[in-house]
Amino acid sequence: MVASIGNNPGYLALLLHAHLPFVHNQESYTSLEEKWLFEALTESYLPLTLNWEHLAAEGVDFRLTLSLSPPLISMLVEPALRERYGRYLDNLLELAGREIERTRHDPAFAPLAEFYHRRLAAVTRAYKENYQGDLLAPLKKLREQGHLELITTAATHGYLPLMLTDTARRAQVRVALDLFSATMGFPPAGIWLPECGYTPGVEKILQAEGIKYFIVASHGMLGAVPTVTTAVYAPVKVGGVAAFGRDWETSHQVWSRTEGYPGDPAYREFYRDIGYDLDFNYLEPYLVGGVRGDTGFKYYRITGKTEAKEPYDYQAARERAREHARDFIANRERQLSYWSGEIPVQPIVVAPYDAELFGHWWFEGPDWLGDVLRQAAGRVSLTTPGAYLEQHPPHQEVTMGPSSWGEGGYNRVWLNPANDWAYPHLHRAEQALIKLAAVNPQPGSLQERALNQAARELLLAQSSDWPFILTTGTTVEYARRRLLEHLDNFFRICRDFEHNRLDRDFLAGLENRNNIFPHLDFRLYRQAGPGVAGRPVVHNKREPAILMLSWEFPPHHVGGLGIHVRDLSQALARQGVEVHVLTRSPGGERSSTIQEGVYLHYVPTYQQPEQEIDFLSWVLQFNLALADAGREVLAAAPGREWLLHAHDWLVAYGARELQETTGTPLVATIHATEAGRNHGLHNRIQQAINYIEAGLVAGADSLICCSRYMEEEIRRLFQPGAALTVIPNGVRAMPPVTPGREGQTILFIGRLVVEKGVQVLLAALARLQHLYPAARLIVAGAGPYATELQNLAGNLGLAGRVEFTGFVSEEVRNQLLARARVAVFPSLYEPFGIVALEAMAAGVPVIVSRTGGLAEVVEDKRTGLTFNPGDVADLERCLVTIFQNPGVAAELGRNGQARVYRDYTWEAVARRTLALYRDVRQDHSLMAG
Template structure:
């Protein structure tokens, strides 16, 4: 809903994107991977929902957009995960009680231990009693009130620009919309492109699926042709779909740990946790998998750039969050006042963030966001959802855009580099195999259809951008490699068994139980629109294009320096069917 159109300078559209990779652990104990979900629930999702419900209870008419990924929706609906999360909270609350005892009499740390105990009790009560394990219920309620606009993203958060075929991209989009529609009861107006990754042609798929808008990185819009008249402060149209540009200023103020709000010395230090500081034997009953890790009990503030940290004062941090919220709204008023005279319609500042930033990475984030929502109602900045803005101010300019993403470097580097380039040979081969099977088997038998549907699931899961991202960052590399091996291995075994007419029903049943995302998935999503396999044209050209590389040597920093750069540049070309000579 667009509000206060008469006296406002313009609009602010806050967009939170909530996503975690799909994890389904069949064991009765909490796995390390499930802990990602449980930490996000405890520190981000539940605190955000509770704050939004509190604001709604106050009668505040706020508006923001929430993107929910299909893997996250699926995990939130999984009863076994809910039960394990309940036990996870019980464990943390027990640790909180022990921390109260351990710090008793300490004027610095005893209040912090009690603070964490109160916070965990509030989260535990909300999950078990208020929401009865169903977090989608309050989210739907907030949408029905007109306060939340809900959208989704590609099926497994697959990075669309690096997929070989339009069929694979379309399957990611359609499977996502099917699951979202089944769960939420409607088709969203917008779709979050994973990693804001855009490449020309994606808009055609989105338009064919009924999507009205998506968001790109700021340079994606600023480099469009012709030049965008309103910078990123009004939507444009690409191939019949509205496109909003991410605002760089709001991104920098909130994302940057060094220059933005989250790096303030008063805020809680993320990397200082009792899981690493205290005696192992004391902590052992509360460590997932018996391995040292974050517990959420963090007693120090950022302080400065050195390793010396001072105790955390949550009251001072709460006040600093209010100050930063006032600064944020004041800056939006200045920004919108400037652009109000330079755009034909009222300008809109689009501020998208990962939802997990608020609470998990930036502990004070949910409080800051609640203050921003409150203060906006007292300012000349009006909050709006993107679909509401489009209803009042449709795009006035048609443009074409080049590739872009919000990743480091602005393009594909994070998801295609020396650490992860090997996986695309297998992913692209799997795409072609899935399309071929879908085209050749319109009406398979019951067991065969189950196998083909499961093969499609395994391909979707293997395409998750999380795996290539992890390989780049070097965090849990072994886990990412294992997931890729499992999903691709299962996919190719299913394909091979199908073609040999030797399907292993026990193996198939185990896969269906473990990788049970997208219950209504139909492998026919991969059927090509026309005859044959509609891959990118350059892959199947009868005459393979050749590229002559001319490079002049210069004194390198190390022997072969230029050669290494040329090699890395040319590495992806064979997968596109290109030949290079030098």
């Protein structure tokens, strides 16, 4: 959420990017490479997290963005590494105790030694006791509290502009998003392009993967065509993705070697450490690998450009950090005040930094950042790029050329005489893997394992860390060795594969040592073929195949369930999952087809539900046919791992039959309940349906519902034993519309049943006749309540002002949205309300009843208007607000659209669903074992 701006001149978005190259130490001792991570944890990541937790406990309303790279995430969740880091902290604490003893008679250093001991003890206590070794847990909590927006970067921080193919770039992005979503439990809204490196075409990849924004270097945006009218102080649209410009002024104030804050003489000197100053025998037990190096115990301040350094005074440095924070915020006030008068939108200053700057390189950095977050209150509004987009979507579309941060600003750091030798090899590896990706080895075979490991080796070789280190000249031999090792591993696998002489032991060694991305599938490198947005239809054999059961599927569907199944299955297919859908054959003929990468199997039954037969008898017949067809699909792929996914009670019997006879785990999505739809159970059929629902809930291995409201309802009615996960519905991209072209046209879309509340809307329209005689209502939908609603419209004197269209196609729905001034969804019961999302996605302002999932999707007076369910006068008030305030209506439409495209894309829903599938598969395997 964006902080309330009040009289503040604009927004400040601080972004920290946390990344380190992947290291997998298989020994019991800490390696020199691993020390980089341990130093970053001790000096940056943990102090920053503790600082943010203190701010939250104080009630400070702060917001910032943290980017976590996949290599860093992978290392943070490694159990053995957590254990080694605990021992590393214990060792440092022991050294801290000895330092207190060593300096006890030194008035300058003794207080500092005690300070280091207290600080290390707090870090150790937090890591071991509070977090139980899981640093991601407090970060997730800070996100849930609204303080952090968590995003990610490319898979191995590969420098995208210098890759040869879009196939390789796409793999870097998709692998990163898959790991982030599986680990964090949600998809990121934005992405940090490694080294801020942009090249034209990257935005197409990001859009296809559901990414909403990225950050670009300031000169990249300022050189765009046409000229950006808002400089770097508002996002622009590049393709279908928002780009924010990095602010040069904030960067200069912090990063500049000569003028930046970290160079102040009062701050701690980074390069003077007891690891180099004290006797080796004293230090040896505490040195990683027995080699002199930084310990973190530094007793001198920068002092000036002199070798004679004065003792460090932490309290003086702490006060200087407060002064610098005040200066930083004062500069942002002046900067934003100027730009708020120059551009037509609220300006935003985007200030990204490497996370390791704060604490590791600049010891006082976490304190300075905490002071900045405190002092911003009432002066500038802290926000995140994702939250800013929700209120201020980009209004200008541009084309940008290549750019990066770093010296020169155009790739120079990553392509120069020190590292240019590597790129012909990297490009040859890309081409080789793309060629090999066309083969089809048996799932789980040595050949498939080899190609998956080849993909890992290529990703690791592409890390931007290696050319960066080669340029800066720090640990050149290490970077050269890592780069050449991964390339050598890659090309050896390729040669062995082509000559059918794969070495099982060599491969197993690589799988153990370079074990990042355990679910990686080499088929990601297949070149684009038939599919959506040029993406190939590729099945990841490491993921289970999914057999979905649904009684409806477009174009033959009644409500939103069929739309949900179609869009979810297609989004899963785009992510490499093999999806088969069993559904009712509308014409009574059995057939199969492939639609957008999804295998559709149309199942006939003996009788159709429209015929005058007992409805429950028809359901039983349909389920018997589903079970028979499902067994055939499963039997056609012997050895393939499957999951069943049932959608609602109408397929419950067939799903349970397949689960029990084939031993296949079952996931069930409960879209609604019979008791909820009817406000209780009033007859035999309703009681029977409730019984079937209860059986499905009790038998499923895992359950999904679309809102917290539905979660509470399911728990109240059925007390499920299996895990129940809330995964919201998604929405497809909608054609943009300009609402209100037909004056005061109100639109309702949905099934015509009592619980949708159209009768309330008709009554509200009748009350509006004297104020807005031209107001008219379009009711789009069909259902058993249609005749009664038509009669009610006549009785209320609305016969000429209400148009009942009957069931409409998606194309006609879009046309109706383009005609509407406002879309109203007055449900009395609504588990989610996907039609409201569709209207919001089109930019149409919405009015919804404050019930069920609708109340979770629409935030009153921000992304739409809400009213009390069944309250005619309250609904009338909302309609008057829309009609009387076109500016408010337009803003609600914009905000609603931004919210949908940030949080409710099918790509995001599919990633969360896929993460759940993996958990079910893992639990099932453990039980079977």
